[in-house]
Amino acid sequence: MVFLSDMALFLDLDNTLLPSKPAYKYALTECAKDWENRKLGGDFLSLYESARTKVKNQLVGHSSNRLRLLCFKLMLDESLSSGFQTKDIIDVLWMEERYHFHFLSYLKNESKKENYQTKLFPKLLALSNKFPIFLTTNETLRTQLLKVSSFLPDHFRFTLITSEEVGHEKPTTEFFSYLLELAKENPEDCILLGDNWDDDVLGANRHGIASVHVPEMWDEGREVNEYPFESSAPIWKAPNTVAALDFAELWLSKRQK
Template structure:
């Protein structure tokens, strides 16, 4: 038996951390006087990266976004910026000195993101409800964190947020070479776990990537739309290869998974 857990927005509040980090990066961009409107430059760069690298873990790298932002601003500087012809080329081209700004922005993004997670992890709701349940389950069944991300990024997140006593195996799409919900990703996860699909259950927030991706392999799954909602775990009516449940919170889903494992042991 094995427990497969999504990481972002299932175990840690990545969406809120991301929004906080981008907001703070906008301040950093302005403070460093890099020019242009940060948010419009970022959204344009993010869209380009996503479209260019569909299905590739690198599409999540902020470093690529910041590099493209600098490229875009250099090519299309502020309209009222006045330069003579000799200055124009050096102003509009990416230069060696610009590399420091790109790397600095990436560093600031991770600093803000991880600072948010570190602060969240100290809150009572995590310390008394989520973390104890995770640690207890990880001592009973093998736990695999299955994520669409780069390895370095996820290592930083986990080390900044989850408790030291939590036992797990981390599997990222960067390592696999394919993202969820591809067949190759879940085939790899099952191979690493050494378990039969019917003896595994997955918890995740993304319906397509987590729930349906696992379900196509006959892996039972629990959909968690909200980390801290209220209500009961309910079975989702479907004719899929394996059962699907919806849970109001991550803690409720973990408690349900624990009972599911106990029933399968009998």
């Protein structure tokens, strides 16, 4: 598709476009039931939190620190008094399957709600036909493909960039350099929307990209205000994702002229 604009819109995915935090919480609650029903031993939530901390500390800055499979393997290592055996592999893989099942089930149900169907999704579709959109995320490719296909509208146009593909996570220079090179745009002609202050907002700002901080997807209000913040590019705060998208559309349109 040929765009009339030389501008680019960078969008964070988790908790900016799709509600990952409640989906994650729901998935863990359901996985705890699966763990107990399968009689895998120990308290699921305490084992999971311990494993998650170890994985994140071991793999700081590496996209693999997001893999739940690593957590479930470590949990089985810790909970089996007789030691891990070949037969236990099926339980690790089963738990990963259940985690994704619950997570994606939550997203599918959430996507049917009116806020998404009448407000967010139509706006995304319209913008994707007007500007090139890049989804930026610190995650593995398979996980994000599953999320997007379960949640966002079928005809939404975008380029997906994951930290697994880049080899570095936001807010590193490597990630944003890769993003700008792929977009073939100058930083001052781009704007990024994201919920994470460090990874999204400051990461973009350090590379001369304007940004809109969206701490909550669905807070009340429409007003977008600029932060009184000395920086290489402007930073605004929006009360919700739709307001941020409206602001970004206006900003990009003004830059075109």
